[in-house]
Amino acid sequence: MFAAARRAYPAGIDGQKVPSRTLRVALASAAVAAAAMSLALARAADRLPQATLFVWILLAYVFCGLLAWTRRPGSAFGRLMVLVGFGAALSTLAWSSDPVLFTVGQALDLLVVVLFLHVFLAFPAGRLNGTARVLVLIAYGTSVGLQLTAMTLGAFGPGNLLRIVDAPTAATVVHAVELVTLSALLLAGVGLLAVRRKADNLPLRRSVRWLVDAFALGLVSLAVLLVMGVLSVPGFALVQAVTLGVLGLAPVAFLVGLLDARLARAALGELMVELRTAPGDLSPALARVLRDPTARLLYWLPQYRSWVDHDGAPAELPASATLIRRGGEPVAAIAHHPAVAAERDLLDAVVAAVEMVLDNGRLRAELKAGLAEVRGSRARVVEAGRRERRRLERDLHDGAQQRLVGLSLRLSLIEARLGGDPAAREAVAEARVEVATSLTELRDIARGLYPGVLSAHGLAVAVESVPAPVPLRLDVRLDGRLPEAVEVAAYYVVCESLTNVGRHAGASSAGVCLHSDGDRLVVEIEDDGVGGADTRLGSGLRGLADRVEALGGTLRVWSPAGGGTRVRAELPCG
Amino acid sequence: MRVAIAEDSVLLREGLARLLTDAGFEVVARCGDAEALLRAVAALAPEVAVVDIRMPPTHTDEGLRAAVEIRAAFPRTGVLVLSQHVEPALAMTLFADSASGAGYLLKDRIAEVTDFTDALRRVAAGGTAVDPVIVSSLVARPRPDDPLGRLTPREREVLELMASGHSNQGIADRLVLTLRAVEKYVSSIFGKLGLPATGGESRRVLAVLLFLRR
Structure with missing residues (x-):
């Protein structure tokens, strides 16, 4: 089952494994060792306050990163945080008096700036895409490339082993360009974060995102710090302390994000329970x-x-x-x-x-x-039947009925022209009676096929012409015309019910009630007969129920023994 | 007597024109739809128009609507509506305000030349014609305390003829009675049904029809 779930994703997502215990212990130990090294270097260079901040960043990112890596192995974010921690420690090598360590430290001094940008842009998936990826790659290139260029030009004093020429002015310019570029890239990254958050429109998710975004202000502060480095304005140390402090606290925000996901997992447990007990619509629970x-x-x-x-x-x-x-x-x-x-x-x-x-x-x-x-x-099917019946009725009206009337007319004209031959006159008169009978029969058939008057004059008029077997109370309250299919269905309900009243009810009177309130039409036929009719919607009623239900309506029949019969149909008119 | 005919079936229209011409009418307009009829009535002011209820374009009730319009706009032209169906409610639409100069007959009726031309003359003269089948369907309606049950068979006959639009003289001729006898029956019927004695025969038709429709 879980294998099936895995298949739901495109293959090739690596690193989903939880880091082994050995690896975790090794990384944690390395972090502690790095912290100790940084502190030692700082003590020698008399930079303890600054070192405290770097060590805090190192430990916070590495330990929070390990926790994230363990809890969410599917996300690269934990690994990235570990990387940021160690990256921060690397720049403290610049405090070393050993030329090699000093050179390495200087070369990677500004890497941590880009790592901060990277980690914020990659939250929470741990991966970059699109503009963010381009931005971060340019930043890495700038921080390492221009830094090395400045060093070959002899920046950062005599300990720099990479010095090839001694061009202090050029070195200063290159370094300034590097700082300003990184500063601009940081601000661009913050802008990207803002745009991305605006695009996300998930109110429930906002709280955690806003927390992380608040810490992203540290990036702005970092950008300011870089520019201050170029201009050599006073207060650099203070801004640096604030900036590193803010960025050093960010892992806490990331951890809250992680905790948030764990809360979601708790809700998942509820989901399981919900799914088992109420297997209705799963969407709200999801x-x-x-x-x-x-x-x-x-x-x-x-x-x-x-x-x-x-x-x-x-x-x-x-x-x-x-x-x-x-x-x-x-x-x-x-x-x-x-x-x-x-x-x-x-x-x-x-x-x-x-x-x-x-x-x-x-x-x-x-x-x-x-x-x-x-x-x-x-x-x-019902609608097709209705159309077909209507067509037949019209064909009958315009065809056979019309022709028979014409025939009857011609017979009259012939009759008028016949002389005094009584036998011929009688024959024609007989033929006319035949035709008249055919016309009457056809009229009944046409009426049964489709109530022609309905299309032109509506339900109220049509119902008034329905032959009633017993005295009838008509109560018709309709606001204008209704859809023809609804009118036809209602008409048949009335006709069929009244036929049943005549056949079975033994009633002395009946009532027909037609009410529409715009949304629906209620048709009710009741009689004061013997009741006890088969209410299981037998053949005739079944056909009516089909008609009514096909339109989304309902048909019900009440027929208690001795208590009359009531048929009620409700039809939506929308 | 000048007649306009509106009937979309050419066969019937020509047959009808022939029949009416033979019977001494002057057919001044032969129309295939309601619009042509309205134009003809406006232009020629015939004394009566014979109108098929279903005509183009929708074949539903163009004829009936044209009839209502003619009655409102040209009160001096009587209108006789022909229908294939027995629809008391439609007849009542035509007689909404007055039954004077209006008629509603089943199409079959045209073959009974004498009855038909009689009815047409009545309507032209400001009288009424209601098809006997419609009248009998109204009379046959079951009623709670059946007031019609109190009528004698002869009175019922007189009632049906009244409702069809026949005058007292017409009823007397058909039932081979004296005019005096018919008048007696009529006042007896009105008394038994509790209808107020109305003046004018066409107002009498409407009163009876409204009673029967109840």
């Missing part, structure tokens, strides 16, 4: 666990070649979605905000949880989709 209000679960129905939601309604699969496959074929998908994709391990766990109850929900959605299909096809 939205809660992923802290993404837009999250929802979609099902793939191969027979319809379509994605559907919980209710079986067709849905569009958004670009940002995690597919759940089985045997290589998609079976479902969690649609979510693009930002959620960064939390791979959380998504993994959610996918695994969802898989356990997937079949249940999928079956339900499939059933609902099928039901909608059946309902639609029934509506189409």
Whole structure:
């Protein structure tokens, strides 16, 4: 099952393994050793206060990084934090009196600046993409390249082993350019963070992001510090202390982010419980666990070649979605905000949880989709029947009925022209009676086919012409015309019910009530007869119920023995 | 007597024109739809128009609407509407305010030449014609305390003829009665049904129809 969940992601994500205990111990020990070295170098160079800050940054990033690496092995962020920690320690080598260590320290002095930029831009996935990647690469190039250039030009005094020529002015200019460029890149990075946060529109996720963003102000402070270094303005040491202090506290923010993800995992536990006990729509629970209000679960129905939601309604699969496959074929998908994709391990766990109850929900959605299909096809069948009957009635009216009237007319004209032959006159008169009878029969057939008066004059007029078997109370309250399909269905309900009253009810009176309130039409027919009718929607009533239900309405029949019969149909008119 | 005909079936239109010409009418307009009829009535002021209820373009109730319009705009032209269907409610639409100079007959009726031309003359003269099938469907309506049950068979006959728009003289001729006898039946019917004695025969038709429709 979990293997299936893994397959939901493109292959090739490396480093998902939890760091081994040995590695963790080794890295932790290295950090402690580096801290001790830095302090030793600082004591010799009389830079203890500054060293405290560097050591704090080293330890905070390395230990928080190890924790993140262990807890979220899917994310490269933990490893990056460890790297930042050690990177910060490297620049303290510049305090050494040993020329080699000094040279290495100087060469990598500004690397830590870029590492800070990198770590902020890479939060929380641990990876860079697009503009951020370009920005960080340029920054790395600048910090190392220009630094080395300045050193070959003889910067940083006599301990510099890389000195090739002695051009102090040129070295100063190159170093100044380097500092200003890095400063600009830092500010660009902060701008990028701002733009990216604006694009993320996830209210539930904001709190942690804002915390991290607040610490990103340290980057601004760092940019200011670099420019101050160029201009040699007083107060450099103070700003440096504040900047490093802020950036040194950032791992705490990152840790809160990590804790946040762990909270999400706690919610995942609730999700499991919820999925087991109430296998309804999983989307709200997913939205809660992923802290993404837009999250929802979609099902793939191969027979319809379509994605559907919980209710079986067709849905569009958004670009940002995690597919759940089985045997290589998609079976479902969690649609979510693009930002959620960064939390791979959380998504993994959610996918695994969802898989356990997937079949249940999928079956339900499939059933609902099928039901909608059946309902639609029934509506189409009823509508096609209605159109066909209407067409037949019109054909009859314009064809056979018209011709018979014409024939009858001609017979009259012939009759008028016939002389005194009584036999011939009688024959024509008989023929006319035949034609008149045919016309009456055709009229009944046409009326049964389709109430022509309905199309032109509406339900109220049509219902008034329905032959009543018993004294009838008509209560018609309709606001104007209704959709023709609704009118026809209501008309048939009235006709069929009144026919039943005449046949079975033994009633002395009946009432027909037609009320519409804009949204729906209520049709009620009641009589004071013997009741006890078969309310199981037998043949005649079944046909009516089909008609009514095909339009999304309901038909109910009450017929207690001795208590009359009541038929009530409700039809939506939307 | 000058007649306009509106009927979309050429066969029927020409047959009708022939029949009416033979019966001594002057057919001044033969129209295929309601608009042509309205133009003809406006231009020629015929005494009566015979109108098919279903005509182009929608084949629903163009004829009925044209009839209502003619009655409002040209009160001196009577209108006789022809229909394939028995629709009391549509007849009542035509008679909404007054039954004077209006008629509603089943199309079949045109073959009964005498009855048809009688009805047409009545309507032209400001009287009424209601198809007997419509009247009998109204009379046959079940009623709570059946007031029609109190009528004698002869009174029922007189009632149906009244509702069809026949004058007292017309009823007397059909039932082979004296005019005096018919008048007695009529006042007895009005008494039994609790209808106020109204003046004018066309107002009487409407009163009876409204009673039957209840």
